[in-house]
Amino acid sequence: LAKTTQPISMDSYEGQEVNITCSHNNIATNDYITWYQQFPSQGPRFIIQGYKTKVTNEVASLFIPADRKSSTLSLPRVSLSDTAVYYCLVGETGANNLFFGTGTRLTVIP
Amino acid sequence: DTEVTQTPKHLVMGMTNKKSLKCEQHMGHRAMYWYKQKAKKPPELMFVYSYEKLSINESVPSRFSPECPNSSLLNLHLHALQPEDSALYLCASSQDYPRGGADTEAFFGQGTRLTVV
Numbered sequence A: 001l002a003k004t005t006q007p008i009s010m011d012s013y014e015g016q017e018v019n020i021t022c023s024h025n026n027i028a029t030n031d032y033i034t035w036y037q038q039f040p041s042q043g044p045r046f047i048i049q050g051y052k053t054k055v056t057n058e059v060a061s062l063f064i065p066a067d068r069k070s071s072t073l074s075l076p077r078v079s080l081s082d083t084a085v086y087y088c089l090v091g092e093t094g095a096n097n098l099f100f101g102t103g104t105r106l107t108v109i110p
Numbered sequence B: 001d002t003e004v005t006q007t008p009k010h011l012v013m014g015m016t017n018k019k020s021l022k023c024e025q026h027m028g029h030r031a032m033y034w035y036k037q038k039a040k041k042p043p044e045l046m047f048v049y050s051y052e053k054l055s056i057n058e059s060v061p062s063r064f065s066p067e068c069p070n071s072s073l074l075n076l077h078l079h080a081l082q083p084e085d086s087a088l089y090l091c092a093s094s095q096d097y098p099r100g101g102a103d104t105e106a107f108f109g110q111g112t113r114l115t116v117v
Helices: none
Strands: A011-013 A018-023 A035-040 A047-050 A054-056 A061-064 A070-075 A086-090 A106-110 B006-008 B012-015 B016-024 B030-036 B044-050 B053-057 B065-072 B073-078 B087-094 B112-117
Touching: A011 A018, A018 A086, A018 A106, A035 A061, A035 A106, A047 A054, A047 A061, A070 A086, A106 B006, B006 B087, B012 B016, B012 B044, B016 B030, B016 B087, B030 B073, B053 B065, B073 B087
Parallel strands: A011 A106, B012 B112
Antiparallel strands: A018 A070, A035 A047, A035 A086, A054 A061, A061 A070, A086 A106, B006 B016, B016 B073, B030 B044, B030 B087, B044 B053, B065 B073, B087 B112
16 A cells, blocks of 8 residues: 655645645555545545646646655635545555545634 | 435444444445544544455454445444444445546545444
């Protein structure tokens, strides 16, 4: 399994762009990178997934450099409702992304 | 319908009780999962079912017994639990397991908050 490392916590003011970086030095060739968001007492929710370069959807962007040893989740103009824990997962070849790392607790401040 | 439904939402049980957690999805997913999550910790994988067969058991104690009666339902039978088993139990489903090529997302339920007294 490609182990992931994320900052334990981050604070940001409302309206700012937030970038959360995840390190995965041992990522395998066929691994994908997936990010989930979790609010207290709720199940995680899929945010975005990518393999290389840049992926963007309606809620976030995911930047993956050429060596794929890290990835950055970018949340544009965060609001208070973005306060949550964000998990980066990297999957084994042919398998789901099943194993959660420690996650990053994002707190958005008014 | 992209929902995974878990019942009950809350459960309090004694150490000698037998209870079951239930999970249901109607997305046609063939993989279903149980996770355990303690406060301020990440979800920990317990079991994976693929096509109604147990594929992964992450060395979970036998007091937790999973069951997959059909492709839409997943149960977790609980017996002789300990207070340290108190946690949020999450069910998830995805299109398939294992997957080759492009990966897809897992859908999680809201969880069952279990308290063992």
